[in-house]
Amino acid sequence: MPKILIVGGGYAGFYTAWKLEKWLRSGEAEVTIVDPLPYMTYQPFLPEVAAGSIEPRHSVVSQRRHLKKTNIVSAKVTGIDHATKTATITPELAEPWEFEYDVIVVTGGAVSRTFPIPGIAENAIGLKTIEEAVAIRDRVVTNFDKAATLPPGPERERLLTFVVVGGGFAGIEVFAELRSFASALLEYYPQLTFDETHFHLIEAMGRIMPEVSLPTSHWVIKHLAQRGAEIHLDTQLTSAVDGRIELSTGETFESDLIVWTAGVMANPAIVRTSDLPVEERGRILTRADLRVGDEDDWVADAWAAGDIAAVPDLSGGGVGGYCVPNAQHAVRQGKLLAKNIVAVLRGEEPKEYFHKNLGAVAGLGIGSGVFQSGNLALKGLIAWFAHRGYHGLAMPSWERKFRVFWGWWNNFWLGRDIVSLAALQDPRAQFEAFAARPKPPAAAAPAPAPAVAASAGDTSKTVRTTAGAGVSRPAKVEAKGEPVAAK
Structure with missing residues (x-):
């Protein structure tokens, strides 16, 4: 076989x-x-996972559950x-x-795929895995928690400044979803205001989303600008050392979250x-x-x-x-x-792969999307429904489809979950901090110091010792004319 x-x-x-x-x-x-x-990740859902709109486990498919005749290694x-x-x-x-x-x-x-830009390898995070999407969500929520305890100032501004590098579909989707997520979070943080949140997308080309028409991409830019997000076209990231963003235009600012989507x-x-x-x-x-x-x-x-x-x-x-x-x-x-x-x-000839792209669809946050098929362009709520419908049905297996649609239905009535599980990155930290540890072994008693006889020519003091059976006996010490008892 x-x-x-x-x-x-x-x-x-x-x-x-x-x-x-x-x-x-x-x-x-x-x-x-x-x-x-042990699972397949449905990557089109990663922006929604990062924005808390989809439960992370619902966007992955277990190999062992669905590949029952295949050897899994x-x-x-x-x-x-x-x-x-x-x-x-x-x-x-x-x-x-x-x-x-x-x-x-x-x-x-x-x-x-990254470029040798200073600070990117140390500070940025990608969007290719479910773990990265969860980490992005947790970082956003955690930053809101931290910023709410700080007075207005540079540190608070840094925590509430978010950067996405790359203006393709993945970059625009996660950028728009995070903007939508941050706007929703403000309801639970009365200490913070909308104007204190800053979103920057950096794109080296002169346009975004090359899969859609130029007028549609212009609509997306205008739509995101109205929501308080800024897109930098014809701009390159030159440095991100310690979270300090330096652009080719000369602009600089600091950010605590840099998402890299500029190619694979x-x-x-x-x-x-x-x-x-x-x-x-x-x-x-x-x-x-x-x-x-x-x-x-x-x-x-x-x-x-x-x-x-x-x-x-x-x-x-x-x-x-x-x-x-x-x-x-x-x-x-x-x-x-x-x-x-x-x-x-079976001795037959293989067929060639041919697929003509029928269109492109992207989600831009809850209630907003864009769809392009030929000269037909849909924008706003109807495009958002098209986005969710297409990707929900494209999710493999009816079991996963049901979980995704059920999660969306629950969020419609209950709102998305805003709990940060950043502690998952180091789950043993609290246990280690309070765990009882064995006491160190008791230190051995120090050995007695050897007796030292004073020099015969020393007239300032005279020490007399008597040794017997290894036990020191009291000796008379004379110093400055005053008798003192000493061992």
Whole structure:
């Protein structure tokens, strides 16, 4: 029975395994998926998680719950040698081991791409994982708690200044959601005012959201400006050392939260440890039928999809001729990839991936959104409903769909949760502070000092000692003519 190894459990990897379970006959192949995380994250929901509109666990999908016929390995793939069809699997606690496969599927996803800007590595946070989204939410709420105890001044202003770098869909969505979240929080902090909260989005290009039309992007900028948010176009971040923001325009201010959304890159931990071909941007070279290789040739039994793969966009709408790295492509590529693997196993020809983008939709905070499809643009409340409807239905499995929609329904009546769980970053801190500890062992009694005889020529004092059986006896000490008893 051939062994299929799926490297990565994100959109493309999860959907490939999910559909293979559906389409493979019993005993036709054995599927193993390897990922250090036991869940798939639905990344379009991360801005709403950061704004407290979605419960974090509802935006992830458990692999073990929904992949019931797939072998789940919670570990990292630290090497791929396709020449010998072996992969090095490294668990967190055990020793690395070699896994022999017949077919490999590389869907390792992408990570945040940063630039060597001073202070970014030390102070910024990305928005690629559920943990990052939760940390952003907790930081916002915690900063409001701290600021409410301070008098107006520089420190209070720093705590209430929030910065997002990158004006793509992810950047605009988290920027708008955080602005909406902060406005809602002010109801519970009478010590703070709206004018004390500051939101800055920094974009190096001359426009935001290239997926929508220019008039629509202008509407978004104007809409956010009316809500008290400032967007800096044609502006670069030059320094963020110790939270001090320095822009290419010369403007400076301080911030306690910097969210980085300015691009992604293929997961280097997988790409750089593989012998599969890579294109100039660091992605695995992939054909339109999702086999690894170019249009003239391919690597047998090797497939790739998702953000880690350079898949040609046959619709002509991609950047540089390739599909852009987003969930819309990754989900559809994963489904087709499973069909193509099954087809090849049965001696059939694989199909090429073709998907024409039907539109783009973004949430801009509760009750506000934007939708663009061709020349049709929807804005405001109706676009917000379209955003939630599309992504709610796109969430894999009816179990997760129900949790997401139920959470939205509860928030409609009860409001979103504003509790900060920042202590989760160090959950043992309080326990350690008050935990009883063993007393240190008692110190041994010091040994008696050895007797010292005074010099015969010393006329200022005379010390007489008598030693016997190791016990010191009283000696008479004469100093300045006054007799003193001493040991």
